[in-house]
Structure formats: C-alpha cells, structure tokens
Amino acid sequence: MATNKKRKPSVRVPQRVLDLIHPDVKSPPELTERHLSDPQVEALKAIVRRRVIPKQPFSMAKAVNELAHADRSRSATRAIASVVANREEAMPDRVVAAWALGRGLSGAQTALLENLAERNQHVRQEVIKSLGIVGDGEALARLKRLRAPAAESVAKQLALSKALIAHRHDLAYDHDLYRRGVVRKPGDEPMVTLSLSPMRKSTIRAHRERFIGPALGIDIGDRAFRLKAGKALWTVYVNNAIGDDDHLSGMFERKWITALLARWHVRTDTNEVQYVVLTSPRDRSAEIVVARTDGEVMYTGTASKGRDLLRFAMRDVARSGTAPTNVKGRLTRGGLELEMTVPFGRRQQVSEGEPVVV
Amino acid sequence: MISVRQVADDCLGVTGSISVNRDIYGYIFRDNNGRLFGALGNQDILPATNHPTRRSLRAQLELMKGESFNLSMFLVGHENDFSGVVSLADVTAIQYGIQVTRDVYAGADLGIRQIFWRRIGVAEAGGYTVIETRGEAVDITDDFSGPNNGIDVFWVQTIQGAGGWCNQDGPCDKDAKDEQTGVVIQIQFNTTRFTGILLGHELGHYLGLPTGPAANNVMGVDNVPPFGVDEVSINSTQWVNNQIQTIQGHCSILGTC
Numbered sequence: 001m002a003t004n005k006k007r008k009p010s011v012r013v014p015q016r017v018l019d020l021i022h023p024d025v026k027s028p029p030e031l032t033e034r035h036l037s038d039p040q041v042e043a044l045k046a047i048v049r050r051r052v053i054p055k056q057p058f059s060m061a062k063a064v065n066e067l068a069h070a071d072r073s074r075s076a077t078r079a080i081a082s083v084v085a086n087r088e089e090a091m092p093d094r095v096v097a098a099w100a101l102g103r104g105l106s107g108a109q110t111a112l113l114e115n116l117a118e119r120n121q122h123v124r125q126e127v128i129k130s131l132g133i134v135g136d137g138e139a140l141a142r143l144k145r146l147r148a149p150a151a152e153s154v155a156k157q158l159a160l161s162k163a164l165i166a167h168r169h170d171l172a173y174d175h176d177l178y179r180r181g182v183v184r185k186p187g188d189e190p191m192v193t194l195s196l197s198p199m200r201k202s203t204i205r206a207h208r209e210r211f212i213g214p215a216l217g218i219d220i221g222d223r224a225f226r227l228k229a230g231k232a233l234w235t236v237y238v239n240n241a242i243g244d245d246d247h248l249s250g251m252f253e254r255k256w257i258t259a260l261l262a263r264w265h266v267r268t269d270t271n272e273v274q275y276v277v278l279t280s281p282r283d284r285s286a287e288i289v290v291a292r293t294d295g296e297v298m299y300t301g302t303a304s305k306g307r308d309l310l311r312f313a314m315r316d317v318a319r320s321g322t323a324p325t326n327v328k329g330r331l332t333r334g335g336l337e338l339e340m341t342v343p344f345g346r347r348q349q350v351s352e353g354e355p356v357v358v
Numbered sequence: 359m360i361s362v363r364q365v366a367d368d369c370l371g372v373t374g375s376i377s378v379n380r381d382i383y384g385y386i387f388r389d390n391n392g393r394l395f396g397a398l399g400n401q402d403i404l405p406a407t408n409h410p411t412r413r414s415l416r417a418q419l420e421l422m423k424g425e426s427f428n429l430s431m432f433l434v435g436h437e438n439d440f441s442g443v444v445s446l447a448d449v450t451a452i453q454y455g456i457q458v459t460r461d462v463y464a465g466a467d468l469g470i471r472q473i474f475w476r477r478i479g480v481a482e483a484g485g486y487t488v489i490e491t492r493g494e495a496v497d498i499t500d501d502f503s504g505p506n507n508g509i510d511v512f513w514v515q516t517i518q519g520a521g522g523w524c525n526q527d528g529p530c531d532k533d534a535k536d537e538q539t540g541v542v543i544q545i546q547f548n549t550t551r552f553t554g555i556l557l558g559h560e561l562g563h564y565l566g567l568p569t570g571p572a573a574n575n576v577m578g579v580d581n582v583p584p585f586g587v588d589e590v591s592i593n594s595t596q597w598v599n600n601q602i603q604t605i606q607g608h609c610s611i612l613g614t615c
Contacts, residue, residue: 023548026587027519057548061516091443092516095488099518122435122443125485153484192536212491230536265492267526267563268587274493292497294485321501323535347533351482352505356475357438358386 013054017043021054021062030212031270036070044070048079050086060089061096068100074107081111084123094123102130103214109134113142121151128154129293132161133214140165140173156295160276163289167255167278168217177278177289181300181315184326189344192230196329196336199224199235207235211262212272216293218257225336229325229343233264235271247309247331255280261290279303288314299325309333321350365419369426369471369615378415382422384456384473387449395457396450401549405595406461413457421460421469427565427610428472429456430504432512432540435487436477443480443487443515448545451553452513458554459561462576462595466602471612474506488516495523495542503532503539509564509610510540511557517544520587521556528564530609540564551592559590565605571598 017040019025028034036044044067046052048060064083067076083089083097098115101108112131118124131139143162149155163175199207204224211220220237222244227234237260242250251258261275273293279286285304291297301314310331316322324344330337362382366372372381379385385394395402398410407413431452435443460470478486486498495517504510510532517523522543532539541560547553555576562576569580569588576597578590605611 023546024552024591026521026589029587030519061518065518092488096490096516096518099488099490121480122485122487126488129485151481151484153481157485230534232536263493263496268492270492272491272493274496293491293493294497323500345535346531347500347535350503350533351478351501353432353476353478353482353502356386356433356436356477 013043013047013052014040016040017047017066018054018056018058020044020066021047021058023057023059023062027062027065029268029270031210034066034069036066041067041070041076045076045079049082060093064093064097064100068103068105072105077101077105077107077111080105081114084111084115084118084127087120091120091122094120095126098123098126098130101127102133104134109136109139113139116142116146121149121154124149125151125154125157128157128161132157132164133216135161135165136169137165137171140169140171144173153294158295160291160293160295163278163291164216164257164276167257167280170254170256174280175278175289177291177297178287178300179297179317181326182318182322182324183315184324184342184344186342189324189346192343192345194227194229194325194327194338194341194343196225196227196236196327196338198336199226204235204237207262207271208237210270211235211237212270214273215260216257216273216276218260220260227261229323230345234261234274235264236261236277246333247305248303249305251279251286251303251310252281252284252305258288275299288312290314298322301327319349321347323347360416360419360423362415362419365423365615369422382415382418383413384475385453386475387446387453389446389450393450395454396447396550398454399549401592402454402551404457404461404551406464417464418460418469421464421467422471422615424467424469424614425606426469426471426612426615427561427608428474428506428508428612429470430474430476430506430508430510430540431456432502432504432510433475433477434498434512434514435480435483437479438477443483444477444513444545448513451545451550454550455553455557458551459558462555462558463561465595466597466605468606468611471615472508474504474508476504478502486512487514488518489514489523489542489544490518492523496538498542499532499538499540500535507610507612509561511561512540512542513545514542515545517542521547521552522560524560524563526563526568527566527608528610549592555590555592555594559588559594562601562605565608565610567601567604572596575601577601 166173219240222240223238225236258279259277262271263274290299303312313328326342328340524541525538578588
C-alpha cells in the first residue's frame, strides 16, 4: 500500500478517483466499464506519476490498475512504466504495474524492454511475463539474448514468454518445454469425471462476454470446447487464426498458440486463462504442451491426423502438486470422443511449505 | 474454574512451560518494540472488547474448548530472518487480524483453536507474492497444502481486484484437485482491523456461506451481483442464525476438547 512519505503538491483529487483507489474499498468488477471523465483520468495519471499525493490513504496498485482500465494511450503507458522503473515504489505496486503493461497499452513493449534488466526478481518475472503477451520479434530477440535467470520461477517464465512470442508469430525458436508425461492406470486412485464437448456459437459468444483478458495476443471466439473435470470447468478457446476446417489442419503446418483454457470461477461468473496450449509440428504429427501462465508445464502429448479428423493423447507431467490425468480422444465428423480418461481425484506430492521458525 | 494448563493439554497437547500468547493464542511474533499487534491506528478496535488490544483469556479458553477450527497460515515469500517479502509489520498485522477474526467468530460461538504457521520461501513462491488473477489464487492452493487439519490461508502482498479470494464451501481434503482448497488474502490494508474482518469474511465463504445479507454482516453485500467481489467494511461483524448453523456444520469444525 502506498504511503504519503514525500511532500508533494496536495491537489484536490476527484472523489470518484479517491473511492477507486482507497485500499479498503472494493474495486469494481474487472469487466465493468469505469466511465471516467478526462479530468479523472488525468488525476489518476498524476497520482501514478507521483506528481500528486492524495491526502486520503490510497493504493498505488489500484491507481495503476484503474489507469490501465481507463486509458491505453502512450502517456498512460509512460506513467505506469514509471512505477515499474522506480525502485522506491513498493515491490507489489511495481509488479502490478508490469502486469498492467501486458494488457494492451500502447507502446507497452518498449516500456517493458526498458525494464528487462530489473534486479528485483518479482518485478523482472512480471516484465518477462507481460513481454510474452505483447511481444513481437524484437522482444523475442532480446529475450533470447538474456542470460539464464538464477531464480527458477523467472527461468520458467522466460521459457514460456519466448515460446509464446515464437508460437504467436511463427518465429524461429524451438522451446524446450516438452517433458514426457506419466502413464497412469485406472484403479490406482479414486477418479473424477472428465468430459470434453464442442460448444455452439451462441454459447461461445456468451462465454466470451464473461472472459477476463488478456487472451495472450491471439484472437479467440470462433470455436471452443467445454472441458469439465470434477467440479472444475474450463472453456477451451481455439485460436481463430488456425482456420475453420474441422480437423484443425493448420496445427500440422506451423507452430501455434493453439488454444487457451479459461477456467470458470463460480463466485464471479467469469472465465480467465489458466492454461495455454502450444503446438509444434513434428513429422506428421504435432507435439502439444499445456502450460500455466507462469511457465509451469502441466500436461504434454501429441496430436495426429488419421482416418479421423484428429487424434490426440495427453498426460500429466511429473511435478509437485500434479493432477494425475491421462486422456486419449479423437475428433470425428460426428463430434468429439474421449476413448480413455484417467483423471485422478487428488493431487500428488503437494508441497507443504516449511514451518516458520521464530 | 477453567484452567490454562488443562486446556493447553486437552486441546493443544501442550504441557510443561506454557506461554499464553505463544501457546494458547498462537501469536509467535513480536515487533521490535515488543508488540504482538504492531502499530495500530484509530480504527483498530477489537470487536469483543471495543478496545485496541484488550482480550479476555477466559473467553479464548472457553471458545477453544468448544467447537472450533484450526488455521494453517502460509506466509508467501517469507524467509525466517525477514529477508523475504514479508515484514515484521506484516506478521504482527496478521496476528491482529486473527484476534479480530476470533472476536467475530465468538459471535457465532466458534473458536479458533490452533494456529499452524507455515512459510513459502521467496524461491518457491515465485510469482505468488502478488496474485493478479483469480486463476493464480486457485493455483497456489493447488501447489501447497499445510500438513495439518487447519484451513489453509495464504497471505500474499497484493491481490489484483479484490482483497481476498475463496470458494464457497471449501473442501476438507486439501489435495482435492478440482477446487480452490484454501483462502488467499492480501496482508496490507489501511486499517489492521480490516485485515481481520476480511479474514473472517473469506473464512465464512470457506465454511459454506454465500455473500449477504447486509453491509454490517460478516458476509457483507455484493452491490453489483453476480460479480462476486463483496463489499465489507470494518463494521461487518454481525451474524444471522442460519449463517451460524451453516458454518457450525462444516467439515472443518472440530468437536469439543
């Protein structure tokens, strides 16, 4: 939370803005339009740039988020980038600022690249994450030149960001995210029910309206599947750019960000990306990697063409807290069929953290 | 006459030398001025006593002997020497938050019996120190579970768009794979009392309660439904009878000891 440490001009800030950035007042829902006036946006910008310090308590993270909602211009980008770059700002506020730059602001890539050498690992991870969302060939070239980060979480984020950019723009870069999945046998553990089914256009549209971005730089909404595992529900949005043929043949021609698994949250009635599906052509098939947005690889597998439109097989990757799952299925003209599913009901090898020692 | 030693033995398995704050309340931190609850502001008043710091040991002993639940507190990005992202001010604020929550749940005749302090170091915490999406809140509860019967509570620096996230009616199997298996909550607010109000609110969801019915109720209101971001204030401390029945029936509730 920001504190009023420095003496700065104390200009009257509109009450609406003060309410939006008060630490103890709830933020409007993410999908709600703010409808801020120009003077209100300018007040937000001045607060983010620390040219104005409100007398009332305020949260810099909230100010950054509200500004990113209200204004996607270069001047807003510069204001938010000033928080990322300012080492006197609190780490969480700088992380939120870096995150905001990944949400489609004008000139964000340049601002993010300027902060790529950031020393704080949390801020740096977020800069790299946002570059993966908005970056192009220039960003990929810069990321490829980076030394391997010492922090494992930053290294994973870097690997994913490079892969996202390369797959989005079909650029020369082969990721090393693929890990061989684990073979699971039914009966080893209690299982949950798993289903995958195509969705109608009207339903996809309704889901898209409740989708909280970003969509990792791809267009979605033409085609989607409904994935349910136990109580958990995802909308699997297929990348529109792959084409509209039934057998997703584009998947075997170049690498893609093929789909986004957007998880539904009951309380907010919204869905947002939890996993990203990357595919790369390999001989006559395609290699599939399903990763979390922090770069953690969750599932891997293959897809191939055959008598059916598409056949696929997926397995979970051995990791702490894995959700053991093996799935085989095929896409036919009659629909989607799951031939074998082994989804365990419990996670395995979940980390316990460590006891606190005082 | 209720006995500290007896309750410590019966309910916590603690014998021998007993520290009331450490062993009975589970408050293990003190700031550099020796304060359990750190620096407090004008609005930091405990609901049970209407005093900034005054507590009733007798009330705590009676509550923890009765139907109660335990909490497994994960400090995310914490190193034992405070070289991580969690500060002494943070942990004393959390302790105050626990006491506020205890006072609120006393109104539902439920105790908070045992506090298990856990930590996720900076390296292992990675990007979880700041939660930007609802999905990340699910992910952290997928990746970590306290090795105890306490409800997992993950304390992070900031959550985008909310002060805390929790599903309604959380599971008692903390390794269940298809739902959020704990509360995720941010540490810093303007008033320390609000930290406790929000903890009580999120625990209310975990114990089975939906939002509502009123702004002064623990479960607050959602003025823009169905978006699931609830409005609570430092005065959201009240219960209604059916809420009490619901939370007392949750699988996390422990019997008398």
